[in-house]
Amino acid sequence: MQRITAFIRHLYGEPDAFIPLHAPVFAGREREYLCDCVDTTFVSSVGKYVDRFEQMTADYTGAGRAVAVVNGTCALEMALRLLDVGPGDLVLTQALTFVATANAIAHTGATPVFLDSDPDTLGLSPDALLRFLQNDQATGRRVGACVPVHILGHACRIREICEICAAWNIPVVEDAAEALGSTLNGKHLGTFGQVGVLSYNGNKTITTGGGGMLLTDDPALGARAKHLTTTAKQPHPWEFRHDEPGWNFRMPNINAALGCAQMERLDDILRDKREIASAYRDFFTSFNGAQYLDAPTGCDANFWLNTVLFEDNTRRDEFLEFSNAHGVMTRPLWTLMPELPMFRDNARDDLSVARNSCDRAVNLPSGPRLRGVQS
Template structure:
């Protein structure tokens, strides 16, 4: 029976404060509610400085950023793009927008991200088959850095440019370098459930000034330099608004606090759930990375329990607690049933055993204990 004793605990709700209001009030007072303005410029500068990138273009979503990033890399009809199978569908959808096809690659068990060995296998075979692999998308799942040194080296060996999907990973670091600063281009997301939010939004980052300028051009309907509205090529309505960028500026003032709290929540879950042999809190962090722990995730151990992630999710729901399965691998999705895939057993196993727990940075320690108690009840 569902309990109404407690307020609902959401998976990863927005965490706003007073900082955002300062920028919103200023925009309204100055009548800067148009799509561009000082907040947008400032937000882009904040993100470029935080990630160490030369340029940033704030957009309406992370999906839009992936779309434009692939455009800049020359992806078009008949091309292929290497994509991790274990990710949200938004990573792969823009490949199809451009008439290209995704080629899915399995995860490795340590970080749950793109497997370098399977990546090499995929690139070797696509090359042997004469396929045009125009790009590789690397994802940092749940804020855990991928094995970037190996992945980037393999991509360079095959001459394939890398687009870094850091949508879930702002605030994470790999060998002291911020995620969002690797590859030819990087993507961020500020959806309502991300570690910082603009309610909806994203960004494309690069060190190439020409690419940043090209992104702004394409994202504002590709309007030619003329006093009238003239268009010589396809454009998009992808720019983030000045108002939403103001929310982002306020959120960026708190990014390190948000990362710190998410990591504390992960550590508390890990401590309290350690006695339960039936599950594992993961993935573990290597010595040379800092994960932002956007979402705390658990894996069930079938040798210790007959419970499934769905059993746990439904039990948590009865306790008014939101949880979510891990991403269903894209090579198992009906949408991509005909797409080539390399491996798939690792990410399929993770999906079959995994669950995401409430991890919002506004959670209290008592909230975490409430989730743990509910898990103990069913395990």
């Protein structure tokens, strides 16, 4: 226990101070762009930074279109609505995820079904997906979408998932909220399914304070995403004409300004995070009792959070107690979705892999360091 926390303190060059799980680093033009918003008064729904941030994200990820919204949860909900998911539908996702994935599905009126994960990726298991599809035809309910999650920035087996879903005519919404900067065989995560979603919450690889992004290669879906998230307003120099009940999900200019400055430094941030991952990997190679969860084959991961698996739940809890009591912030994975009261009655698969990983996993401090950063 003590050896791990001492190593983390050494890694972050912090002998005494509190070490957070993931804190943002503002070492670029953040202040300049934020002041520009304040000075010009364009802090809200009008201004140049939203278009710029969307274009930077489309260029970086290779997505045909990127649409910026107020957070990742809204982005997920909107992605599902774009694909006509609604009341009565089932949406297949994984039990091991942050609650936002399941909440977004539930808010469309659809019912999330919780499937198991793969042990090496922690993402949705294509085997579990196929098993469910082959066994569940008796219920007769439409499967409106499948939402695999790229947990911790590691790629799930997304190609296989997309192939299965294509065969069953089910659209895929990729929850890539944690995966900005991660690729699988050179293709950015979030660009495999019909729609992908990113998050810029304060604990993510880069932040806009709060924010999310929809990614799609389908021009019609992209245009519709923009329209629906901006109150479904028809373009006109002064009239207020709205052609359907839309949403006010547009990312404000001041958040997008922060995003532009963060995007300019994304490569530096990723380099630093990958160095941290490499140091953890080396350390745990010669550490008995905890195993480093590396990126899956073919995945160039952002290492959003570095994770280790302890031998059992007791050891995991001992380490959580010790590290947090000694000023090093560590966290378990999330409570599995069907163990939360609102999803207790939802259909689920055998969740043995998800349960086993959850019982043993701890996330370690993984934020980019200030060291070596030019201000």
